[in-house]
Amino acid sequence: MKKSLYETDEAVIEGIRRSDERALAHLYKLYFPMISHFILSNSGTDDEAKDIYQEGVIVFYEKIKDNNLELTCQIKTYLYSVCRRLWLKRLAEKGRYATRLDETDSFVPVEEDTLHHEEQEKQFGVMGDALEQLGEPCRSLIEDYYIRMQNMQDITDKFGYTNTDTAKNQKYKCLQRLKKIFFATYKPEV
Amino acid sequence: MLPISLKFDQANTFWEKTTMLEYRAYEEIERYLNGQMAAEERAGFEALLRTDARLAEQVREHRQMLQALKGFGQRRDLRQQLNNIHSQMEAEQQPAAPNGWTVYWNRHKQTVAVAASVSLLSVFGTLWSVQQMKAPVQQQTARYVELRREVERLKKAQTAIINGINDASKPAPRPAAFSGTGFAISSDGYVVTSSHVVEGADSIMIENKAGLKYKVSEIYRDEIHDLSILKVSEGNFAGFGKLPYTFKNTESELGERVFTLGYPREDIVFGEGSLSSASGFEGDTTAYQISIPLNPGNSGGPLLDDKGNLIGVISGKQAGQEGAAFAIKSAYLLQLINELAITGQVQPLTLPKNNTLSAQNRPQQLKKLQDHVFVVKVYN
Numbered sequence: 001m002k003k004s005l006y007e008t009d010e011a012v013i014e015g016i017r018r019s020d021e022r023a024l025a026h027l028y029k030l031y032f033p034m035i036s037h038f039i040l041s042n043s044g045t046d047d048e049a050k051d052i053y054q055e056g057v058i059v060f061y062e063k064i065k066d067n068n069l070e071l072t073c074q075i076k077t078y079l080y081s082v083c084r085r086l087w088l089k090r091l092a093e094k095g096r097y098a099t100r101l102d103e104t105d106s107f108v109p110v111e112e113d114t115l116h117h118e119e120q121e122k123q124f125g126v127m128g129d130a131l132e133q134l135g136e137p138c139r140s141l142i143e144d145y146y147i148r149m150q151n152m153q154d155i156t157d158k159f160g161y162t163n164t165d166t167a168k169n170q171k172y173k174c175l176q177r178l179k180k181i182f183f184a185t186y187k188p189e190v
Numbered sequence: 191m192l193p194i195s196l197k198f199d200q201a202n203t204f205w206e207k208t209t210m211l212e213y214r215a216y217e218e219i220e221r222y223l224n225g226q227m228a229a230e231e232r233a234g235f236e237a238l239l240r241t242d243a244r245l246a247e248q249v250r251e252h253r254q255m256l257q258a259l260k261g262f263g264q265r266r267d268l269r270q271q272l273n274n275i276h277s278q279m280e281a282e283q284q285p286a287a288p289n290g291w292t293v294y295w296n297r298h299k300q301t302v303a304v305a306a307s308v309s310l311l312s313v314f315g316t317l318w319s320v321q322q323m324k325a326p327v328q329q330q331t332a333r334y335v336e337l338r339r340e341v342e343r344l345k346k347a348q349t350a351i352i353n354g355i356n357d358a359s360k361p362a363p364r365p366a367a368f369s370g371t372g373f374a375i376s377s378d379g380y381v382v383t384s385s386h387v388v389e390g391a392d393s394i395m396i397e398n399k400a401g402l403k404y405k406v407s408e409i410y411r412d413e414i415h416d417l418s419i420l421k422v423s424e425g426n427f428a429g430f431g432k433l434p435y436t437f438k439n440t441e442s443e444l445g446e447r448v449f450t451l452g453y454p455r456e457d458i459v460f461g462e463g464s465l466s467s468a469s470g471f472e473g474d475t476t477a478y479q480i481s482i483p484l485n486p487g488n489s490g491g492p493l494l495d496d497k498g499n500l501i502g503v504i505s506g507k508q509a510g511q512e513g514a515a516f517a518i519k520s521a522y523l524l525q526l527i528n529e530l531a532i533t534g535q536v537q538p539l540t541l542p543k544n545n546t547l548s549a550q551n552r553p554q555q556l557k558k559l560q561d562h563v564f565v566v567k568v569y570n
Contacts, residue, residue, distance in 0.1 A: 028272060058268055128266075146259045172213035172217070176216075178255070179251065182258070183251065
């Protein structure tokens, strides 16, 4: 019943745009076996398959969310191409060059998408580290406000500040520090 | 002109003023980035950006950082979501997931196939070449196979020496199905033979060299020692006469000369040899091993020593082994006779007391013996 809702690629994309979790789950389950098979037959492990596949899904998901996906092929082919690209790169990093890939599907060029994704991954990795270094309560404060988008009043109550102004000042103080840590390591490739 | 200075709080100290100023600037930047500024304010701020390079840089950095923060958060949530989906999926299709073996197989099937064909080839190649090498000594191989079959039979037990009579040798209404040998143990009509001779019998006849026939019936049986006691069941039976031999109840010595009389064919046959072992088949201590050539039909025959003492009852021989025949020790025959008396079915047997054979030579001994050795014919 549920599945029939997302029978077509369009339905899946539409579902993801609506932030329908079931659409994402459906998509995820549908193509995992294919990618898993691909990774496993090209000297990968179960964990690596899961990892690579999730990266691929994230690329696809974020492109839909950013509204800049121009799909010229099936979702299946797109996912395969992205995962294939990512896996080749991973293999190269491991110092193993796949001389002959055991291809299980056709693929399209996705170099640009994966590069963008990797750049973002790097940036977010730095951000994650920076947040780690920031420590509590700054980290929670920043995350609550900027990531979880809670309003200032709730945060004030939660952290026990006398008023929203104190909270705000505290927040900027934390942000200042985070900024320093973040830009100390992150050099954007312009 | 600066919107920031307009909102400046007068109550703060200088140091606080500067930091507060910075924080205010952040707030303005965020308002600008979030598009919360009114059109007029926004225009003013953008104009300021064009002139103030430092501010512009700050805005750029701030934007980048906020984006990174948001993106980081979103991606972390998305990953979490995907992980949830993944574990949900794994829970759903646990058995369907490709297991380690299939993966291993997929990855190595080529290698495995090559290895398998190589090993197959070498196995069959070896078999074939061995076959080729064996061809000139075919005879040897045949004997070897023969021997093996014997070993197989050896496992079962001693080979019972029963002579299957197929041809109608007597003009009797029905020929006997089996025959063996038996001998008298008392003059009043008791005869002993091997249990396996009379196994499954409907009626049993005994006949001696002189042609005297008696109808007998089995009255006692000891399967373990393979002995059966028969009794003449005819009313007008006059007795066998005095028995010339006695029963020895002690063990005989290794190497003693022993002999037997039996009916491996229609006529009585004498066989001689020596006692070659004090134990029987597979170390059976209730029997002797004797080196007398025996044939089917000898089962149940008397085994006597040089002096004419009955020392055993012939029971069988080992298949595939030359000169290895077995006889139940007479002690067990005596035991059986005692048991028979205890059951009370019959009067205690009067066993022969005097040995009249001891001083005589073999032909004379045999002449006296042969009237007391019978062919046991079994009908069923």
